[in-house]
Amino acid sequence: MAKLRVATTSLAGCFGCHMSFLDIDERLFSLVEAVEFDRSPLTDIKRCGPCDIGIVEGGVCNAENVHVLREFRRNCRILVAIGACAINGGVPAMRNNIDLWDCFQEVYQYEGGTEGRVVPNDPELPLPFDKVHPIYEVVKVDYFLPGCPPPADAIWRLLTDLAAGREPRLDYTMLHYD
Amino acid sequence: MSGNAISIDGVAVAFEPGQTIMQAAEAAGVYIPHLCHHPEFAPHGSCKLCTVKVNGRNGASCTVGAQPGMVVENNTAELNDGRRALTQMLFVEGNHFCPFCERSGNCQLQAVAYFLNMTSPHFEHFYPPREVDASHPEVLLDRNRCILCELCVRASREVDGKNVFGIAGRGIQARLVVNSHSGRLGDTGLAATDKAVQVCPVGAIIRKGTAFRVPVGKRLYDQAPISEVGTHVTGQGHGKT
Incomplete structure (x- = not known):
């Protein structure tokens, strides 16, 4: 049987969901038997090719997040939102009711530690949005796995269910929002 | 029958x-x-x-x-589908961020969502600007998490006899208000032991200094659904009363 091709990325997230993914521990050995990774922090491949499953951690907080998210949607047959941030904005969305310029001033100008106390303005930096949004407000998402982060067992269940062509089903203790 | x-x-x-x-x-x-x-x-x-x-x-x-x-x-599947949609609307109408809410695991909104197997809020988020009132020495009021159930309004009026809370505004403008000259909780006669503090089903009214006595993961709805363990958590995260 051909290996499933899986891509993963972290947008406006903390990589905590990826860490929880690695927490499946020795089951990683079974996973690499069945799965080949495309674009992912684990492979450092920079562009996503055609995949069976795309796993997205984090919400959308800037223009680059949207480009990456759309690339995933174009290429992945099944797109999965993983973790609180991808599903409702999470911790980054705490800034949603604070003016963006106030945020920048607080971070770069009022506090010490940044050189010259200027707000970075390099053209290579992605344009930030005034609010952080969950990914399903930008692209269609096929499955959601909540949690901050979701437990490793829940990630394993989701992946094995999808790999087997089953509708993913979580036990009660695997579904939590915190 | x-x-x-x-x-x-x-x-x-x-x-x-x-x-x-x-x-x-x-x-x-x-x-x-x-x-x-x-x-x-x-x-x-x-x-x-x-x-x-x-x-x-x-x-x-x-x-x-x-x-x-x-x-x-x-x-039934039909009724629970409708209930899930209502719950999703409650989530997007407020700012419900479970990972950093003190009530997480003891929250009835969250527990109902678990019961209904809600995996996402589905609708577009409002992210409404809502005010936090930390003026009371023992009680925190976080309107981001208020679902306008009016339980605190009823409890304060009918049990505590203090009439501390009310709902002002209509529709999407509806909000929980505090009955004091400044509109702040610290200027009312509210006590941390009041029924109004205990009945909040969500994380809108929190008793300060008690919220993390029971760690996340060991709370009422972490291991068993609300249909089995019931709804009547005290306001303070101590578990079932």
């Missing part, structure tokens, strides 16, 4: 004259999802989560009186 009994999902449930469907169900240990209902207070009928089919027509089980022979549908 004879006498004072109704049928809920095909099971006979006895009732006392004057009881609502919700009261009869609770007495029989049948769970009907709800948020604004509390057994110690008069029915409010606002959250509509407890909507059931009564003889084929939708009705809020907390306000419809039980009548002999009523046929009630409760735990």
Whole structure:
């Protein structure tokens, strides 16, 4: 049987969901038997090719997040939102009711530690949005796995269910929002 | 079926004259999802989560009186789909961020969402600007998490006799307000032991200094669903009362 091709990325997230993914521990050995990774922090491949499953951690907080998210949607047959941030904005969305310029001033100008106390303005930096949004407000998402982060067992269940062509089903203790 | 009994999902449930469907169900240990209902207070009928089919027509089980022979549908896919949509709307209308909410694991909104297997809020988020009031030395009021169930309003008026809370505005402008000259909680006679503090089903009214006594993961709804462990958490995260 051909290996499933899986891509993963972290947008406006903390990589905590990826860490929880690695927490499946020795089951990683079974996973690499069945799965080949495309674009992912684990492979450092920079562009996503055609995949069976795309796993997205984090919400959308800037223009680059949207480009990456759309690339995933174009290429992945099944797109999965993983973790609180991808599903409702999470911790980054705490800034949603604070003016963006106030945020920048607080971070770069009022506090010490940044050189010259200027707000970075390099053209290579992605344009930030005034609010952080969950990914399903930008692209269609096929499955959601909540949690901050979701437990490793829940990630394993989701992946094995999808790999087997089953509708993913979580036990009660695997579904939590915190 | 004879006498004072109704049928809920095909099971006979006895009732006392004057009881609502919700009261009869609770007495029989049948769970009907709800948020604004509390057994110690008069029915409010606002959250509509407890909507059931009564003889084929939708009705809020907390306000419809039980009548002999009523046929009630409760735990059906159709009703639970509607309840899930209502719950999702409650999530996007406020700012409900479970990972950093003190009430997480003891929150009835969250517990109902778990029960209904809600994996995403589905709708576009409002991210409404809501005010936090930390002026009271012992109680925190975080309007981001308020679902306007009015339980604190009712408890403060009917049990505490203080009339500390009210709802102002209409529709999306509706918000929880505090009855003091400054509009701040610290300028009211609210005490941390008041019923109004204990009845909040979500993380809107939190007793300071107690929120993390029970760690996340070991709270009421972390291991078992609300349909099994019940709803009556004290406001302070100590578990079932």
